[in-house]
Each structure stands twice: as structure tokens, then as C-alpha cells.
Amino acid sequence: MIDFDLMRQAAAEVGVTLSDQQIQKLDTYAALLVEWNEKMNLTAITDPHDVAVKHFADSLSAAPLLPSCKFSLVDVGTGAGFPSVPLAIVRPDMQVTLLDSLNKRLVFLQEVCRELGLSAVTVHARAEEGARRKELREKFDVATARAVAALPTLSEYCLPYVKVGGQFLAMKGPGAEDELTAAKGAIKKLGGGEATAHKLRLPPNKNGDREERVILCIGKQFHTAPAYPRQSAKIAKDPLK
16 A cells, blocks of 8 residues: 555654664554544545654654553554554564553554564543543553644643653654643653654655654653642643643
């Protein structure tokens, strides 16, 4: 389905070298995504070129920021598996947990992982509910989230999952630094430290445009207070400042 040469070049542009076997797994993933998308709403992006660039290369852009040794990762609001599944393909040493509030997405991801030979734990829960579970709270070296919510809200959803000494990778587009300014107080209250912004541009899309991306890397310095995360209605109505 996807062009192997395009996928290899797109990955290289975000700092990842793919083997033929890894590209084959991404190709299988793309085919399953399109097939299942006919039965449920997984993504608006189904063109092979756009899947390779806007889903796969975008997800893989976080790979250079991951720990070099074996680690655990939770993908909060994973949706169709981005960025976690492409990252698991290139980092088979990663212990990955896929968390989503919609069970049918997790059924899809279970099938993807079975077809690709990936080992993953799926958790059916809202982000704020999962973060209160003893077996999930502050248990992960890395938390990721892509296109889920504004950073003040997203930080409350994600930082409670991260161990002290771990990191939260928020995958954002243009305007990320403004979000970071607005979220500094929230990040501090949740135990986070200084954030580093990693800017990049995706490989060219079908129109030749290179879309801007920013990955905000937020370290976890202190334990998150038991009061957080709050209920979802409270988070939405009154984001932390």
C-alpha cells in the first residue's frame, strides 16, 4: 500500500532508519487502518502518501527522544495507535500500554498488534480515570499524547502516569510554545519540570508542503499530588493555571 522508498526517506528525515521488515510492518498497519476505517471512524487520513508522512513519519519523529535503554510507555488517548504503534515497531524493547476511552479502537489495535507481532497492553479507560488506578499511576518512564487536548488540560491527563525521573512527550503543531506558556503553572502543580521544545517539519506532503510540528518534552521532577487528575468536567471547565 505505502511506497517503501517514500517511507524510508520520510523516516530518515525525522531521524529514524527503517529496515525492510519494519517498513513491511508499517505497510501492513496501513492496510489494516484503511480496511477497518470502512467499519469505524479511525482517521480522516487514508491516502497512502499521507499515511506515510502525516501518521507514520509524524509518530516516528518522537523516536530520537525516547530512552536508549528498555523502557515503558503509555499512549494516552491512543486513538488509531499514534504515535505508539509506529514507535513500538522501531523500538521492540519498549513495553507499551495503549489507553483509550473507546473500546472499539482497542479491538482494532489488538488486531494490529497480533498481525505485527507486537506485545502491548490495552486499557479501556478515560485518561483521568486510568491515572487514578494504582497499577497505572506513576508507573511509566514515558507518556505520549498526540492531538488530544490543549497542553494545560493534557498535562493533567498525562503527567500522573509518569514516574519521577520520566518524561511526558506532547506532540503538537504550530502554536505549541504559546500552549507551553499557558501550561507552565499546571505543569509545576503536577510535578513537572522545565519543558524543552523540539521543532521539526514533516517530509513534504502530496502538495509539497512541509507541515510544522513541535514535540514538548516535559520531565517529571516530583510526585503528582493525590488531588490530580480531577474529574473530567472540572478539568474542562477550569484548566489548571
